[in-house]
Amino acid sequence: METAVKTKWNIDQAHSSVGFKVKHMMISTVKGQFDSYTASVETSDDSFSDASFEFAAEVASINTNNADRDAHLKSDDFFNAAGFPKLKFTSRSFDGSTLVGDLTIRETTKEISLDVDFNGVAVDPYGQTKAGFEISGKINRKDFGLSWSAVTEAGSVVVGETVILVIDAQFVKEA
Incomplete structure (x- = not known):
């Protein structure tokens, strides 16, 4: 039985973003992203x-876009960037609209399911073949050990537990 030859596609960071949203005090939403x-x-x-x-x-x-908040997120209250410098995702399956895989944050690995819009394949003006995806989903931050919590005097939770993932990804086909 012949094994199909696989083609590798690499992220085009100039046309991609890896973002998230989370409720703040349950009345507003804070957006962020990973730049690297x-x-x-x-x-x-x-x-x-x-x-x-x-x-x-x-x-x-x-x-x-807030240095103090970013420092808090990098601290042991949340990600502990010094002790756990990377978060990782490895897929298990993709059916064209649902991407299932293992997300690892702070050495905790959980299976997650993400919704995917595959926008197709096109060749850019420079002859590069590219593929575009819009990926979204939700995780509970506490499932991954990001359990810091505080409550305001009025009883509002400062940081929501649900984190919405918003990923726009364009990949370039290796020549």
Whole structure:
């Protein structure tokens, strides 16, 4: 039995973003992103029907446009960037609209399911073949040991438990 040759696709960081949203005091939403990450996909054809995804982000690159908040997120109250410098995702399956895989944060690994819009494949003006995806999902931060919590005097939770993932990914086919 012949094994299909896999093609590797690498993240095009100039046309991608790895973001998240979380409720603050249950009345507003704070958005952030990881500025330093790697990602790749291996697949046997441009349909991506057998695609396997790999992703890793540098925790220290977290950016919410607020230096004090970013420092708190990097501390042991949340990610502990010094002790656990990367978060990782490795896919288990992809059916074209649902991506299932293992997310590891602070050495805790949990299976998660993400919704995917595969936007297709196109060749750019420079002859590079690219594939675009919009990926979203939700995780409970406490499932991964990000359990810091505080309550305001009025009884509002300062940081919500549900984190919404918002990922726009464009991959470049290796020549």
